[in-house]
Amino acid sequence: MELAFVTSNPGKVKEAREYLSQLGVEVYQLSLSYPEIQADTLEEVAEYGARWLAERIEVPFFLDDSGLFIPALSGFPGVYSAYVYRTIGIEGILKLMHGVSDRRAYFKSVIAYWNGEVHVFEGRVDGEIVEPRGSGGFGFDPIFRPSDETKTFAEMTIAEKNRISHRGRALESFATWLEENLK
Numbered sequence: 395m396e397l398a399f400v401t402s403n404p405g406k407v408k409e410a411r412e413y414l415s416q417l418g419v420e421v422y423q424l425s426l427s428y429p430e431i432q433a434d435t436l437e438e439v440a441e442y443g444a445r446w447l448a449e450r451i452e453v454p455f456f457l458d459d460s461g462l463f464i465p466a467l468s469g470f471p472g473v474y475s476a477y478v479y480r481t482i483g484i485e486g487i488l489k490l491m492h493g494v495s496d497r498r499a500y501f502k503s504v505i506a507y508w509n510g511e512v513h514v515f516e517g518r519v520d521g522e523i524v525e526p527r528g529s530g531g532f533g534f535d536p537i538f539r540p541s542d543e544t545k546t547f548a549e550m551t552i553a554e555k556n557r558i559s560h561r562g563r564a565l566e567s568f569a570t571w572l573e574e575n576l577k
């Protein structure tokens with residue numbers, strides 16, 4: 395089965411491909427942009443995007459909306475993560491965290507799959523904001539170290555990251571659903 399992943403982020407595609415190819419699902423990137431509405435939750439952003447795209451493309455597809463949430467910053471950058479990464483970036487987040495002792499953070503990912511209706515799958519990983527380390531991955535990977543791990547996401551292989559990451563967990567529940575529903 396072939397499945398389009400609508401995203402402009404090749405890093406996300408690599409992760410999904412590595413995960414779903416084990417099930418015989420071939421993921422290809424569809425680099426279309428869609429409106430990311432201003433909303434309080436990733437679920438709303440993902441569902442809106444999926445419904446908008448469903449009116450414009452014929453093939454089955456999924457998309458992923460994700461973000462980094464920092465409790466000491468009241469959840470910022472959260473749903474604004476893509477914008478914040480493009481503007482103030484990692485340096486900006488580290489500045490905001492300067493002198494903040496509560497380093498907790500989590501990534502959350504919401505996958506919306508469209509096959510005539512929207513199905514939503516979620517994943518979350520908890521960890522801490524640390525000094526940048528590593529050159530793999532993308533986005534905020536160098537400053538995120540998952541709980542109980544010594545490496546940041548940027549120091550891990552894709553397989554290592556997928557095993558514990560927010561996207562890996564969302565992909566896992568998506569994969570389980572696909573296995574049960576595509577028989």
Ligand code: IMP
Nearest residue numbers: 458459460461475476479532533534535
């Ligand atoms: P969006 O899901 O495309 O709206 O973007 C979410 C933003 O959150 C990305 O631009 C990244 O900066 C960040 N992000 C999401 N997932 C990850 C991840 O797995 N690692 C690092 N940064 C991520």
